[in-house]
Amino acid sequence: xxxxxxxxxxxxxxxxxxxxxxxxxxxxxxxxxxxxxxxxxxxxxxxxxxxxxxxxxxxxxxxxxxxxxxxxxxxxxxxxxxxxxxxxxxxxxxxxxxxxxxxxxxxxxxxxxxxxxxxxxxxxxxxxxxxxxxxxxxxxxxxxxxxxxxxxxxxxxxxxxxxxxxxxxxxxxxxxxxxxxxxxxxxxxxxxxxxxxxxxxxxxxxxxxxxxxxxxxxxxxxxxxxxxxxxxxxxxxxxxxxxxxxxxxxxxxxxxxxxxxxxxxxxxxxxxxxxxxxxxxxxxxxxxxxxxxxxxxxxxxxxxxxxxxxxxxxxxxxxxxxxxxxxxxxxxxxxxxxxxxxxxxxxxxxxxxxxxxxxxxxxxxxxxxxxxxxxxxxxxxxxxxxxxxxxxxxxxxxxxxxxxxxxxxxxxxxxxxxxxxxxxxxxxxxxxxxxxxxxxxxxxxxxxxxxxxxxxxxxxxxxxxxxxxxxxxxxxxxxxxxxxxxxxxxxxxxxxxxxxxxxxxxxxxxxxxxxxxxxxxxxxxxxxxxxxxxxxxxxxxxxxxxxxxxxxxxxxxxxxxxxxxxxxxxxxxxxxxxxxxxxxxxxxxxxxxxxxxxxxxxxxxxxxxxxxxxxxxxxxxxxxxxxxxxxxxxxxxxxxxxxxxx
Numbered sequence: 001x002x003x004x005x006x007x008x009x010x011x012x013x014x015x016x017x018x019x020x021x022x023x024x025x026x027x028x029x030x031x032x033x034x035x036x037x038x039x040x041x042x043x044x045x046x047x048x049x050x051x052x053x054x055x056x057x058x059x060x061x062x063x064x065x066x067x068x069x070x071x072x073x074x075x076x077x078x079x080x081x082x083x084x085x086x087x088x089x090x091x092x093x094x095x096x097x098x099x100x101x102x103x104x105x106x107x108x109x110x111x112x113x114x115x116x117x118x119x120x121x122x123x124x125x126x127x128x129x130x131x132x133x134x135x136x137x138x139x140x141x142x143x144x145x146x147x148x149x150x151x152x153x154x155x156x157x158x159x160x161x162x163x164x165x166x167x168x169x170x171x172x173x174x175x176x177x178x179x180x181x182x183x184x185x186x187x188x189x190x191x192x193x194x195x196x197x198x199x200x201x202x203x204x205x206x207x208x209x210x211x212x213x214x215x216x217x218x219x220x221x222x223x224x225x226x227x228x229x230x231x232x233x234x235x236x237x238x239x240x241x242x243x244x245x246x247x248x249x250x251x252x253x254x255x256x257x258x259x260x261x262x263x264x265x266x267x268x269x270x271x272x273x274x275x276x277x278x279x280x281x282x283x284x285x286x287x288x289x290x291x292x293x294x295x296x297x298x299x300x301x302x303x304x305x306x307x308x309x310x311x312x313x314x315x316x317x318x319x320x321x322x323x324x325x326x327x328x329x330x331x332x333x334x335x336x337x338x339x340x341x342x343x344x345x346x347x348x349x350x351x352x353x354x355x356x357x358x359x360x361x362x363x364x365x366x367x368x369x370x371x372x373x374x375x376x377x378x379x380x381x382x383x384x385x386x387x388x389x390x391x392x393x394x395x396x397x398x399x400x401x402x403x404x405x406x407x408x409x410x411x412x413x414x415x416x417x418x419x420x421x422x423x424x425x426x427x428x429x430x431x432x433x434x435x436x437x438x439x440x441x442x443x444x445x446x447x448x449x450x451x452x453x454x455x456x457x458x459x460x461x462x463x464x465x466x467x468x469x470x471x472x473x474x475x476x477x478x479x480x481x482x483x484x485x486x487x488x489x490x491x492x493x494x495x496x497x498x499x500x501x502x503x504x505x506x507x508x509x510x511x512x513x514x515x516x517x518x519x520x521x522x523x524x525x526x527x528x529x530x531x532x533x534x535x536x537x538x539x540x541x542x543x544x545x546x547x548x549x550x551x552x553x554x555x556x557x558x559x560x561x562x563x564x565x566x567x568x569x570x571x572x573x574x575x576x577x578x579x580x581x582x583x584x585x586x587x588x589x590x591x592x593x594x595x596x597x598x599x600x601x602x603x604x605x606x607x608x609x610x611x612x613x614x615x616x617x618x619x620x621x622x623x624x625x626x627x628x629x630x631x632x633x634x635x636x637x638x639x640x641x642x643x644x645x646x
């Protein structure tokens with residue numbers, strides 16, 4: 001073979017190996033991991049791997065129209081905003097392996113607005129612009145990625161989240177669930193020679209309807225239920241000193257732990273029983289599954305929960321409804337429902353539950369003839385409750401005359417204490433900051449509320465600004481909503497004529513910045529005592545919420561929900577749709593991460609937190625979270641310019 005032919009063959013073999021390595025790399029990174037083989041082959045055949053030593057410029061505004069689409073194979077690249085900072089771009093950011101640039105410039109065929117510099121020795125795949133455009137035309141996945149950058153990543157993340165939660169939901173919710181995870185796991189037992197009186201006292205004290213009789217080896221030998229009491233004890237005239245073994249049902253129906261809820265349901269239907277005892281492989285009792293437990297598996301639906309809340313006769317019943325709300329919200333998370341809809345849904349059911357608690361307590365407190373309303377503040381006032389939420393509430397009332405204010409206030413405070421305590425029993429902890437209707441500070445007449453709002457707006461000292469972030473997000477939950485609307489009209493009139501107050505709020509909102517590092521992806525040392533973690537509420541969603549509130553007050557928007565505020569305010573402030581949509585998607589993802597974290601990390605019966613370790617996220621979620629923080633920073637940049645805050 002001629003030397004020239006050998007060289008050509010070697011070159012071809014070299015290109016084939018490089019293409020093979022490129023394909024392997026692409027399959028590990030979104031969106032390429034979702035693209036078809038033909039599209040990936042096109043990229044692998046046409047892209048070249050280029051080396052950039054640390055400190056070298058890869059592409060910038062002075063290079064003219066962008067000729068390549070860059071995909072980082074290894075190393076780190078810094079993007080720096082060229083020229084004056086605008087409201088539509090970040091000033092500086094870092095990119096790592098799997099991230100690409102400059103999508104907007106190569107799509108539009110224009111120079112880059114950023115300067116991209118290798119922070120360390122870096123390898124990048126360079127795909128010529130003409131093949132980038134060909135890829136856009138032939139690959140729907142790549143097209144979606146480039147034209148809807150954040151949205152496409154969010155969709156992929158939601159799909160991953162949906163799979164994760166759907167699997168968990170199936171394990172917990174279906175009739176295929178093993179009995180080991182259903183019903184009572186610590187059943188109360190007594191030995192067969194226990195006196196009937198003692199057995200009945202045990203049932204009464206424990207509040208249970210059935211009692212298992214077990215031998216010394218913890219193996220069940222019988223069961224006694226409240227139904228047995230009438231026929232086998234009262235009508236049979238059995239003395240209470242008789243042993244329980246005399247009246248119990250012998251040979252109780254038992255299933256081992258690996259049997260399913262369906263097996264138990266079938267057994268109940270076949271044998272006409274209401275309880276199935278659960279045992280381990282040695283026949284020792286490990287649990288009891290009741291007909292009610294199986295019903296609970298199937299009843300967690302919106303309509304059923306709402307009916308249960310509306311018809312609840314007491315707070316004990318509402319406690320179960322509160323647990324059902326959480327379970328249903330989890331199911332919706334598994335079905336891929338977005339954070340906006342999910343938080344509004346949680347708030348709506350919690351509203352219904354709060355109203356029922358108020359109704360039950362009104363049986364002991366009569367306010368007929370008095371105009372008043374129960375107010376929700378903070379996240380509840382914004383329809384943005386997550387799984388972890390405490391109470392933020394107050395009362396507004398309109399006294400018939402000024403002399404009646406003090407006496408009425410005392411009556412409302414007594415009523416509010418009862419409501420606050422009952423809400424606490426239902427899983428809404430008392431507010432540590434005492435922002436509750438039972439606090440005389442927040443149980444005010446209509447005129448007192450208006451005067452309070454005016455004082456905060458007129459004198460925006462730090463406490464007033466802090467209060468504004470809580471109390472200006474209010475809505476009525478029960479009573480005369482016209483009182484709350486009167487408060488809102490008064491507030492908007494005050495803020496519209498007080499640019500100094502809005503500027504003070506803007507300055508306050510800029511005190512906290514998104515935790516983005518110049519060299520690292522995230523700053524994880526901002527929370528004392530929580531190294532390696534980021535508070536998603538403090539450094540994430542709060543930024544969006546604060547900015548939304550300011551623009552809503554400035555634009556006269558009556559809504560309190562942050563997404564609605566931003567949408568409505570953007571129309572009145574002429575903010576582009578694509579710009580505001582990207583912002584809202586960023587907020588949506590952060591809220592979704594909070595919900596996911598609170599559910600998965602929170603202990604049963606406790607309130608989860610908002611602290612996440614970004615290293616625990618998968619690569620896709622890390623990238624989206626970084627982009628979401630960039631959207632928060634972009635929003636702050638606009639706020640800074642609009643209110644001239646340095």
